[in-house]
Amino acid sequence: MAKGMGRRPKVDLDSDVEDATVLIxxxxxxxxxxxMIxxxxERxxxxxxxxxxxxxxxxxEGEMRADGASSAECMGRALFGLREAGLAVPF
Structure with a gap:
């Protein structure tokens, strides 16, 4: 995915990322x-x-943010962003 293209990556909502959030x-x-998550x-x-x-x-390098309609979607996007930033998150 090209940076700055405004497209959001697809995330696997069945990956149990919610269970691993605190560990991450x-x-x-x-x-x-x-x-933090x-x-x-209000939103x-x-x-x-x-x-x-x-x-x-x-x-x-700098700050990163990920948003989602559910905690699983949010963390899926966060993991994608962290890996894209070069962090090999063990999940």
Whole structure:
């Protein structure tokens, strides 16, 4: 996928990424990356993607963000972005 093309990668919603989210966050912290996942009730009520993953620091060049309609979609996009940034996330 070309950067900046505005297309979103397809994510595997059946990958059980939700079960591994805390482990992924812990692993990122061990790599020096500050990361979080959150849900925004206001965006949920407006029908917008309510889940956000954000990360910065460590080996990341700048900040990264991924949004999704569910926690699985959000983390799937986050994993794609982290791998695209060069982090070999063990999931």
């Amino acid at each position: 966050l812990e692993w990122l912290g061990e790599q020096g990356v500050s990361a 959150r849900v925004d009730a 949920m009520c407006d029908g917008q993607p309510a889940w956000t993953f954000a990360a910065s620091g460590g080996p990341l």
